[in-house]
Structures are given as structure tokens and as C-alpha cells.
Amino acid sequence: MKKFFISIVFALICLQALAQRQPLTVSGQLKDSTGVTVIGASVKLVSTLDTVLTTSDLNGNFTFRNIKSSVFTLSISALGYKAITKSFTLERQRGQQVLTLGNIILATDSRQLGEIVVDGTPDVLVKEDTLQYKADRYKLKENALAEDLLKKLPGVEVDREGNVTAQGKSITRVRVNGKDFFGGDVKTATQQIPADLLENVQIIDDYGDRANITGVRDGEPERILNFTIRPDRNKGYITRGTVGAGNLERYQASVFAANFNNARQISALANLNNTNANIFSLTQGTGGGGGRGGRGGFGGGNADGLTNIRSLGLNFRDEWSKKVTAYGSYSIASRDNNTFNRSFQEILNANTVVQNLDFSNADNGNLSHRFDFNIEYKIDSLNYLKITPRFSYATGDAVDISTFSINNDNTPFSSGRINDFSDSRSPNFSTAILFNHRFRKAQRNLAITADISTNSSLRNQETENFNSLASNPNNEEYQRQLIENDNGNDNLRLGFSYNEPLSKTAGLEFNYEYNYNNIKNNRTVLSTQNQNTTPVVDEDLSNEYEFQFVTNRFGLNYRVREAKYNYSVGMGVQPSVLTGNAITLGTTTRTKVVNIFPSGRFNYKFSRTKELTLNYSGRSNQPSYNQLQPVTDNSNPQFPVTGNPNLEAEFNNTFNVRYNNFNAESGRTFFTNISYNFTQDKIVTNTIRIQNSAIGALQETQYLNTNGFYAVNGFYFFSKAFNDKKYTLGFRGSANYNNQVSFISNQKNIARNTVLSQRLQLQIQPKDWLEIVPAASFSYNVNDNTLNERANAKVNTWSFSFDSKIYFTKTFLIGTQADKNLNSGFNSVSVNPFIINAYLEKQFFKGKTGALRLSAFDLLDENVGVSNTVNSNIRVERESNRLAQYFMLTFTMRINKFAGKNNLEPEMGEGQRRWRGGGGGRPEGSF
Structure with missing residues (x-):
């Protein structure tokens, strides 16, 4: 024993x-x-x-x-x-x-040389779905804003209205330290946050919260900005206020205040102006506007129409405990806009071309509320929960008075006028829930998502149509309609994703998503063709229609992640059922489709600054109720529209290749992106030529499914910095080809639209007191049709711009903006506006915290909006009024104070997006 x-x-x-x-x-x-x-x-x-x-x-x-x-x-x-x-x-x-x-x-070594700073981080860091720029590597003047920094970043552009694009794709959302700022509103962040607050600027292709947790990327990403705050700037406050008055009764007033106390951030923003300066670019119903009015700049002169804006916003963020983080925002905005449009529309028929010349004067007013909130609960080291409720409510009213003149193959057909009055209200509510569980076994992970939303809109419209046929000009036809559209959309989406490791670098990912969409449309039309008669219900134009769109998506992916590369390959199956019920007509339709598609993604990292990414994704798109409901909408009697209840859902396939390369030693940057998109069962129009002398109808639009639609888009950006970034030369170009399909009197037409553009820009800053940015660009837009070549068109535009800022003393500066367009190929537009803006500014007080600015906008009084758009068998040339010449005197005061240490855990750094929802990067539990 x-x-x-x-x-x-x-x-x-x-x-x-x-x-x-x-x-x-x-x-x-x-x-x-x-x-x-x-x-x-x-x-x-x-x-x-x-x-x-x-x-x-x-x-x-x-x-x-x-x-x-x-x-x-x-x-x-x-x-x-x-x-x-x-x-x-x-x-x-x-x-x-x-x-x-x-x-x-x-501990720091006191013997280090104070004049020498060595940082191993490159100016631009490339990490899969993220480009990171070091903010302190770009030379900026005192009091610069985040927008000024963005203008210096390679591959990033900011237009005159403050809209931001990165590598040719629009930025749709902004975050600060990984959390939405004012609901993600772009202009609020870029035009209010000081540049010296920022440590990094990150451009992220964001696939949503679930992808940020699991690493599973699906569908088309949203391109967002993330600003990370400097460690020594996370305690303090910002205040900035601007007041201004000008001739022609122009005025503006804005105030921005923010308090940072480590994890807690509270911000408020108010704006009042009639210079088209719309700070809240994402607030529902506000639209348009933009520009620099909030900071005493040139306003939003490149936005169509004249706009009065009143807005207020609040933003909040805090860590309620070590486990719970909360953040959200509320905004209210009112916007009144008056726009005068002159449009020339060419509509292709089988053997003829219809020309519609339209003059309209529209007044639009709306009031919108938006509230969103986020609660992130780190239950423990293995479990995470995020709940995001959102609510918005918008009301609007509009008056649109227009006159039209229609020619059929250059022969007068009809003319008249339309008076349109409408009011609407739209309450919307949604809640998104994300739960993630990491198993104790490394890289084993389960994510569950739920999205619930209910959206509704009620729109009342009154239209009066006066129409005279050229064949009988003395007989004016009249139609008056009272239309009520009551729409509702309830959506439920449930999904899960499970990762099972097969080795340290490989694993399987299973995913499933159920989507239920129930849409109701109750359309009531009262109509009369006698000005002295009260409208009565028109049973032929009224309808109560309801349809459900249900999809079940199953996916299996094999994923590998190595030090230099990672890839995933898999297969997906998505059956979808579309059921329509025309209650008034007593008819029901049902279509069922099963889509089987591969999925794939490959990423190879040559170095921290060079990377190649290939990606394929596929997803179905449901038809709208306007395309489905089996009734005719003849609110525009010359061009009635009839839905098709037998439509099937589209299935969209996208293949994308992206290459990024930044060379720190040479100061050379190169980005390129190529995408190919084709759609199966594309929903297209079928325009049927009709001749109805009673109401002057010319053609009816119907809908059907077809194949053959595809698009190829390419983009590149190259820049080279010289002499310690005192001179930076940048080239940007794109090539877009759209093979659009439509039917004309049941005959198939292919509209081949090619758009080529090239831009050259030079940033010159040889001295601290001088900044000059000249640029020139050229665009070529050609449209060819296979069924009828008479509507083919070629439109060319040369654009030249010049920006400068000169400090001729330490506190006096003068700034200029100049834009000149040269258009050719338009049929009805002959304007080539030359816009010159300038300002003179005097800075006051210690730290230049005060500034008095005299601004002159559109010195030559030539500001006009011009556009050319092509869509299947329709081409539209448009000319609209814009805010023209005015002068304004503004005073701006800012007070900033920061102190403190970095007590925040980094939230968007490499490998630290596990629980932050910031997008991009390699999350915990992924391969």
C-alpha cells in the first residue's frame, strides 16, 4: 500500500x-x-x-x-x-x-533631445477596411477645423457644400472615438470639431455592428469617418459662436459648445440663417444646403434654391459604469426652400423623341425631429449586448406651380400648366438589438441580431392640370384630383452568425437571416374634369394594396486569417416570396424565387501601407408599392403610371477590387478601386405610346423584370508630395459605364451611358502665411441608344477652381474661392457660370480667439445650377436658381480649454474594435 x-x-x-x-x-x-x-x-x-x-x-x-x-x-x-x-x-x-x-x-528619459521626435507610425496606415491618417503630419493654421484637415488628406475631397468623399465614394457617417456624433451627421462633425483635437482620421468601410463583432462582412459597406481624440484633449470644453448680417436681408447666427470629461461628452449646436447653410446634413427632411455659414464662411451658394434654416441639436455620450456605455443625439430642424427650375426632358420612343420643356416654381417647407440612442452593455468578458432605438417625425408642405410645353418629334403636341399642393407627415420608429457571445474556446463565437421597424407616411395632394392640345388649342382640358396616400411599412429582421474554429487560423462561419417586410398602401383619389364640380371618388384610380416580401438567407463560409492575408469563400441560398393583395380589386398575386450565389473575399497585406482587397456579395431588392399596385396614377395626365403586381424581386451581384499603396519615404499615395455590378430580374420601365385626345395623354409607364443590366465603375487617385509637403500634386480620375435596359412599346432598348472624368489639383504651401490650391477637371458624358439614335447625346464640362488664403500680417488674412465651368453639348442650357467669392478677416485677442470677417459671395452675380442626368430612355437637362451675389459681415468668437490625461481606452485602434462597434479591423472571435 x-x-x-x-x-x-x-x-x-x-x-x-x-x-x-x-x-x-x-x-x-x-x-x-x-x-x-x-x-x-x-x-x-x-x-x-x-x-x-x-x-x-x-x-x-x-x-x-x-x-x-x-x-x-x-x-x-x-x-x-x-x-x-x-x-x-x-x-x-x-x-x-x-x-x-x-x-x-x-518612465520618460529626461536626456532625450526635445527637438527630435521619432514616430514609427506612417502618415497613412492601411488595415483591411480602414485607412488611418495621422492628423499631426499635415500642416494647418491655428483654429483650423476638421474640414480643413480633410482637404489635405490624400484621396479625400470636400466640396463647396461640405460633402466629403473618400476614394471616390461619399462619406455617409461620422464617429468620434468609435461612437456616432450627432447621429453620425457629417457636416456637424467636420465643420465644428477643431483639427488640433484630433489624433487620427480613419476612413472605414463599415459593414455594420454585427460585422464589427464577428468579422463577417456581407453586402455593400457604408463608408464612414472616425475621428480619434488626442490623449491630452479628452478633458476640457469647446465653444464657438458666430453672428452675421449682410445686404439683401441676409443673416446668420450659430453656436457650438462641447464638454469633454474623459468618457463623458456633451455637445450642443444651434443654427439660424437664410444663407443656405444647413449644418445638419442627415436630419430627415432638411436636405440640400450645407457650406460654411456656421463658421462665418460663404454659405451654401452651390445648393439649389433659396433656403431659410433653423436647427438645434444635442449630443450625449457617457460611461455609466465599467460595463455600460450610452450615447445618442436629438435634433430638430426647420427648412423653407424656394426653387425655380427650368428642365428640358427628352423621352425616347421607338421612332420618335418626345421633348418636354418645363418651368416650375416650388416652395417646400418641413419640420423634422430625430432621436437616436445607443446602449452598450459589456455583460462580462464573453457576452456583449447593444440596443439602439431610433425615432423620427417629419412634417412638410409644398406648392409647385409649373408650365409645360410638349413636342412630339419636334412637332408641338400639347401645352399647359400644373398646380400642385401637398402636405405630409412621416413618423418612423425602429430598434436594433445585437447580442454577441464568445465561447471560452478561442475564436468560437455566436452573434444574434434583431431589427424591428415601423414606418408610415400620410400625404395629401391636390393637383390641377390645364392642358391644350396643339391640334385644338382653343379647347383647354381640365382635371382636378384630390389624392390621399396612406402608406405603412413594418419590417422584422432576425439573424445569427456562428464561428467554429478548425485551427488557429481557419474556421467555418454559419449565418442565417430572416427578413419580413409588410407594406400597406391605401390610395384614395377624388377626381373631376369640371372646374365647377366637386371631385368624387374615382374607383378606377383608388386602391387598397398590401404586399409582403419574405426572404430566408442561409450562408456557409470557410475563412482563413494569416499574418499577411485572409480570405473567405462560401455559398449562399436565398429563397424569397413576394405576395401581393389588391384588396379593392379582390386579386392576389404570388411569386417565389430561389437565388443561389457564391460569396468570397480576399485581402492581402503587403505591408502596413500597401494592401489588396477583392470582394463579392449578392442580395435581393424588393419592388416598391408604386411599382406593384395594379392601378393607374394619372396625377400627371400626360404621363400616367401603372404598376405591375407580377413583378419579382431583383437580385444584385457586386464584385469589387481595391488596392491601396502609400509610400512614406517618397510621399507618394496611390488608391484604386474597380467594381462590377450586374442585376438579375432588374425592374425596368416599359413606356407605351398612347394618344388620348380627351386628357392629352402621350405615353404610359409600366414595369417589368428583365436581364442585361450591368455597370462597371473604376476610380483612381495618385498624389505626390514634394519638399516636406510644401507642394502636393494630385490626380484623380474615374470611368463609369452603365448598360441600362428599358422597353419602349414592348421593344427592348439598351442605353449605354459612359462617364469619364479627370481632375488635377496642386496644393501649394511654401510658407506658413500662404496657401494656394488650383485645380482643373474635365468630364465627358455620352449616351447611346440601340433602339433610336436620335436621343443620343454627348455632354462635356471643363471645371476650373482656385482657392487661396494669404496672411499678409499675423492677424490679417484674405481668402478667395473661384469656380468656372465651361459646358458643351447641352440642348437647352447655355450658361457657363463664373463664381468668385472672397473675404477679408481680422483676428483679435490672445490665441486669435476672435475674428471679424467681411465676405463677398458671387461677385460677378452668375450663380446658377446646371445638371445633366441620364436614366434608361430619359435624359434631363436642368437649370435652377441659386443664392446669388450678397455681402456679409460676421464676428466669430471661440474659447477652447483642454487638460488631462488619457483615461480612455483606445476605441478604434488596430485590433481594439472588439466591443466598440467602430467598424473595420479584426474583432475578437474572428479568424
């Missing part, structure tokens, strides 16, 4: 020793005394069984794998910090394979 007991003890000791010899993973993070992470540090681990060396990454993290001993010594050295040596004797539980050392603090 004694020998048996000794044998048991000996076996246990051997097992314990064997367990201790299982390979370990040792990790930690380096920070300095202020909490700033230390990157590029040399970290050496020495034990009786190991001697290994590594460096800390962009977040100060270091990791050693396959360590055989839990007793070791670390030697750490970094430029600007005192070297340290630290011994560790760690105890681990049986089966434990990961040891975390936590934060290791490095």
Missing part, C-alpha cells in the same frame, strides 16, 4: 510538471506615465528555456507565444524612455495557456 501511495504522488507531480511545460502565451501593454501607449519598443524575454525578442505594436501591445517557462525576465527599451528590466514568477492554473501581464509603465 505504501508503494502504491508513493506511486500516486509521483504520478501527480509528473502530471503537474508536464502541465507547467505546456506552451504559454505571454502578453502585455506598454504605456508611459500619462497613459499614452508606447509603440516600437524592443521587448526581450529570457528564461532558462526561452530567449525571444519582439516589438510593441501601434497600441503598445506585445505578445510572446510558445513560452516554455512561467519564470522569466523582461528587458524593455524604447527611444525616449528609460530602459527597464523586470523579473516575473507567475503561477498558473492547470490547463491555463495565456498569461496577461497587464500594463507596464515606462
Whole structure:
């Protein structure tokens, strides 16, 4: 018995020793005394069984794998910090394979040279779906805003209205430290946040919260901006106010205030002006506008019409506990716009071309509320919950008085006028829920999502149509309609995604999504053709229609993630059922389609600044109720529209290739993107030529499904910086080809639309007191039709711009903006506006916190909006009024104060988007 007991003890000791010899993973993070992470540090681990060396990454993290001993010594050295040596004797539980050392603090070395700063991070960092720019690498003047910084970033453009594009794609949302700022509103963030507040600017292709958690990317991403705040700027406040008055009764007033206290951020913004300066670019119903009015600039002169804007917004963010983060915003905006349009429309028929010349004067007013909130609950280290309720409510009214003249193949057909009056209200509510569970086994993950929304709109419209046929000009036909459209849309979407690891670098991902969409449309039409008669219900034009669109999407993907590359390949199956019920007519339709499609994504990282990404995705799109309901809408009697209840859902396929390359040594940047899109069962129009002398109808629009629609789009950007970024030369170009399909009197027509553009820009800043940005661009737009060549067109536009800012003393500056367009190929537009803006500014007080500015807008009084659009068998040339010449005197005062250390955990850094919902990057639990 004694020998048996000794044998048991000996076996246990051997097992314990064997367990201790299982390979370990040792990790930690380096920070300095202020909490700033230390990157590029040399970290050496020495034990009786190991001697290994590594460096800390962009977040100060270091990791050693396959360590055989839990007793070791670390030697750490970094430029600007005192070297340290630290011994560790760690105890681990049986089966434990990961040891975390936590934060290791490095003391600064007082002997470092103050004039020399060495930073291992490149100006532009490329990481899969994210481009990161270091904000302090770009030369800016004092008091510059985030918008001024964006204008200097390679591949990023900001137009005159403040709209931002990156690599040829529009920015739709802005976040600050990974959280939506004012609901993601772009102009609010870019035109209010000071540039010296920012540490990094990140351009992210965001696939949604679930993708940010699981790493599973599906569908088309949203391109967003994320601003990360400097560590020494997360405690303090910003205040900025502007008041101004000008001739022609122009006025503006705005105030922005924000308080930062580590995790808590509170911001408020108010705006009042009649200079088209719409700060809230995403507020429902406000539309248009933009520009620099909020900061005493040139207003929104490039927006169509004349607009009065009143808006107020509040933004909140806080960490209620170590586990709960809350953030959201509320905004209210009122907008009144008057726009005069002159449009020339060419409508292609089989053997003829219909020309419609229209003059309209429209007044639109709306009031909108928007509220959104987010609660993120880190239940524990394995479970995460995010709930996002949103609510909006908009009301509007519009008056549109127009006259028209229609020619049929250059022969007068009819003329008349239309008076249109409408009012509407639209309440919308939605809630999104995301739950994620990480299993204890590494890389095993389950994500569950639920989205519930209910949207409705009620629109009352009154139209009067006076029409005279050219064949009988003395007989004016009259039609008056009272139309009520009561629409509702209830949507439920449920999904889950499960990751199962097969190895350290490979795994399987299963996903499923159920989508139920129930849409109701109750359309009531009262009509009369006698001015002295009260309209009565028209049963032929009224209808109550309801349809449901249900999809079940199943997916299986094999995913591999290596140090240099990652890829996923898989297959998806999506059956969809579309059921329509015309209650008034007593008819029911039902269509069922099963789509089977591959999925794939490949990413190869040549270096931290060079990367290649290929991606394919597919998804179905449902028809709208206007396309489905089996009644005729003849609110425009000359061009009635009839729905088709037998339509099937479209299925859209997208293939995309993207390559990014930034060379820090040469200052050279190159971005390119090519995408191919084709749609199966594309919903297109079928225009039927009719001749109805009673009401002057010319053609009816119907809908059907067809194949053959595809589009190819290419974009590139190249820039080269010279002489320490004092001169930067940039080229940007795009090529877009759309093979659009339509039917004309049941005959198939292919409209081949090609748009080529090229832009050259030079940024010149040889001295601190001088900034000059000249640019020139050319666009070529050609449209060819296979059925009838008579509507073919070629439109060319040369555009020249010049921006400058000159400080001729330390506190006096003069700025200019000039834009000249040269258009050719238009049939009805002959204007080539030359817009010149200028301002003279005097800065006051310590730190130049006050500024008095005299601005002159459109000195030559030539501001006019011009556009050319092509859609299947219709081409439209449009000319509209814009805010013309005026002068304004504004005074701006700002007070900023910041202090404090970095007490916030980085939220959008490389590898730290696990629970933040910030988009991009490699989340925990993904391969």
C-alpha cells in the first residue's frame, strides 16, 4: 500500500510538471506615465528555456507565444524612455495557456533631445477596411477645423457644400472615438470639431455592428469617418459662436459648445440663417444646403434654391459604469426652400423623341425631429449586448406651380400648366438589438441580431392640370384630383452568425437571416374634369394594396486569417416570396424565387501601407408599392403610371477590387478601386405610346423584370508630395459605364451611358502665411441608344477652381474661392457660370480667439445650377436658381480649454474594435 501511495504522488507531480511545460502565451501593454501607449519598443524575454525578442505594436501591445517557462525576465527599451528590466514568477492554473501581464509603465528619459521626435507610425496606415491618417503630419493654421484637415488628406475631397468623399465614394457617417456624433451627421462633425483635437482620421468601410463583432462582412459597406481624440484633449470644453448680417436681408447666427470629461461628452449646436447653410446634413427632411455659414464662411451658394434654416441639436455620450456605455443625439430642424427650375426632358420612343420643356416654381417647407440612442452593455468578458432605438417625425408642405410645353418629334403636341399642393407627415420608429457571445474556446463565437421597424407616411395632394392640345388649342382640358396616400411599412429582421474554429487560423462561419417586410398602401383619389364640380371618388384610380416580401438567407463560409492575408469563400441560398393583395380589386398575386450565389473575399497585406482587397456579395431588392399596385396614377395626365403586381424581386451581384499603396519615404499615395455590378430580374420601365385626345395623354409607364443590366465603375487617385509637403500634386480620375435596359412599346432598348472624368489639383504651401490650391477637371458624358439614335447625346464640362488664403500680417488674412465651368453639348442650357467669392478677416485677442470677417459671395452675380442626368430612355437637362451675389459681415468668437490625461481606452485602434462597434479591423472571435 505504501508503494502504491508513493506511486500516486509521483504520478501527480509528473502530471503537474508536464502541465507547467505546456506552451504559454505571454502578453502585455506598454504605456508611459500619462497613459499614452508606447509603440516600437524592443521587448526581450529570457528564461532558462526561452530567449525571444519582439516589438510593441501601434497600441503598445506585445505578445510572446510558445513560452516554455512561467519564470522569466523582461528587458524593455524604447527611444525616449528609460530602459527597464523586470523579473516575473507567475503561477498558473492547470490547463491555463495565456498569461496577461497587464500594463507596464515606462518612465520618460529626461536626456532625450526635445527637438527630435521619432514616430514609427506612417502618415497613412492601411488595415483591411480602414485607412488611418495621422492628423499631426499635415500642416494647418491655428483654429483650423476638421474640414480643413480633410482637404489635405490624400484621396479625400470636400466640396463647396461640405460633402466629403473618400476614394471616390461619399462619406455617409461620422464617429468620434468609435461612437456616432450627432447621429453620425457629417457636416456637424467636420465643420465644428477643431483639427488640433484630433489624433487620427480613419476612413472605414463599415459593414455594420454585427460585422464589427464577428468579422463577417456581407453586402455593400457604408463608408464612414472616425475621428480619434488626442490623449491630452479628452478633458476640457469647446465653444464657438458666430453672428452675421449682410445686404439683401441676409443673416446668420450659430453656436457650438462641447464638454469633454474623459468618457463623458456633451455637445450642443444651434443654427439660424437664410444663407443656405444647413449644418445638419442627415436630419430627415432638411436636405440640400450645407457650406460654411456656421463658421462665418460663404454659405451654401452651390445648393439649389433659396433656403431659410433653423436647427438645434444635442449630443450625449457617457460611461455609466465599467460595463455600460450610452450615447445618442436629438435634433430638430426647420427648412423653407424656394426653387425655380427650368428642365428640358427628352423621352425616347421607338421612332420618335418626345421633348418636354418645363418651368416650375416650388416652395417646400418641413419640420423634422430625430432621436437616436445607443446602449452598450459589456455583460462580462464573453457576452456583449447593444440596443439602439431610433425615432423620427417629419412634417412638410409644398406648392409647385409649373408650365409645360410638349413636342412630339419636334412637332408641338400639347401645352399647359400644373398646380400642385401637398402636405405630409412621416413618423418612423425602429430598434436594433445585437447580442454577441464568445465561447471560452478561442475564436468560437455566436452573434444574434434583431431589427424591428415601423414606418408610415400620410400625404395629401391636390393637383390641377390645364392642358391644350396643339391640334385644338382653343379647347383647354381640365382635371382636378384630390389624392390621399396612406402608406405603412413594418419590417422584422432576425439573424445569427456562428464561428467554429478548425485551427488557429481557419474556421467555418454559419449565418442565417430572416427578413419580413409588410407594406400597406391605401390610395384614395377624388377626381373631376369640371372646374365647377366637386371631385368624387374615382374607383378606377383608388386602391387598397398590401404586399409582403419574405426572404430566408442561409450562408456557409470557410475563412482563413494569416499574418499577411485572409480570405473567405462560401455559398449562399436565398429563397424569397413576394405576395401581393389588391384588396379593392379582390386579386392576389404570388411569386417565389430561389437565388443561389457564391460569396468570397480576399485581402492581402503587403505591408502596413500597401494592401489588396477583392470582394463579392449578392442580395435581393424588393419592388416598391408604386411599382406593384395594379392601378393607374394619372396625377400627371400626360404621363400616367401603372404598376405591375407580377413583378419579382431583383437580385444584385457586386464584385469589387481595391488596392491601396502609400509610400512614406517618397510621399507618394496611390488608391484604386474597380467594381462590377450586374442585376438579375432588374425592374425596368416599359413606356407605351398612347394618344388620348380627351386628357392629352402621350405615353404610359409600366414595369417589368428583365436581364442585361450591368455597370462597371473604376476610380483612381495618385498624389505626390514634394519638399516636406510644401507642394502636393494630385490626380484623380474615374470611368463609369452603365448598360441600362428599358422597353419602349414592348421593344427592348439598351442605353449605354459612359462617364469619364479627370481632375488635377496642386496644393501649394511654401510658407506658413500662404496657401494656394488650383485645380482643373474635365468630364465627358455620352449616351447611346440601340433602339433610336436620335436621343443620343454627348455632354462635356471643363471645371476650373482656385482657392487661396494669404496672411499678409499675423492677424490679417484674405481668402478667395473661384469656380468656372465651361459646358458643351447641352440642348437647352447655355450658361457657363463664373463664381468668385472672397473675404477679408481680422483676428483679435490672445490665441486669435476672435475674428471679424467681411465676405463677398458671387461677385460677378452668375450663380446658377446646371445638371445633366441620364436614366434608361430619359435624359434631363436642368437649370435652377441659386443664392446669388450678397455681402456679409460676421464676428466669430471661440474659447477652447483642454487638460488631462488619457483615461480612455483606445476605441478604434488596430485590433481594439472588439466591443466598440467602430467598424473595420479584426474583432475578437474572428479568424
